[in-house]
Amino acid sequence: MVIFLSETEVEQCLDMRSSIEALELAYKADAAGRVVSIPRSDMILPLGPNDAYVYKIMSGIIQD
Known part of the structure; x- marks a missing residue:
């Protein structure tokens, strides 16, 4: 569903603070080689001529 x-x-x-903290942890895990991810997918x-729906997906897993 x-x-x-x-x-x-x-x-x-x-909230912004916890979101930034989560991103910081994810970037540190990536730098340490503990992340598995695939390239971003754009749909x-x-x-119309100057209008579109854009859906962008970035998937990944942090190995703990």
């Missing part, structure tokens, strides 16, 4: 979250719903779950749905 897919659940779509609005920006407001995400903001209620994540683009054109809506």
Whole structure:
């Protein structure tokens, strides 16, 4: 089942400080060779000459 979250719903779950701390830990794990990831995937749905929906996915796993 897919659940779509609005920006407001995400903001209620994540604060900037904890998000930055999580990113810092992830970058350190990557530098230590403890991350498995694949290249970013971009999906683009054109809506008009200057408009599109863009969905970008970056997947990875941190080995603990």
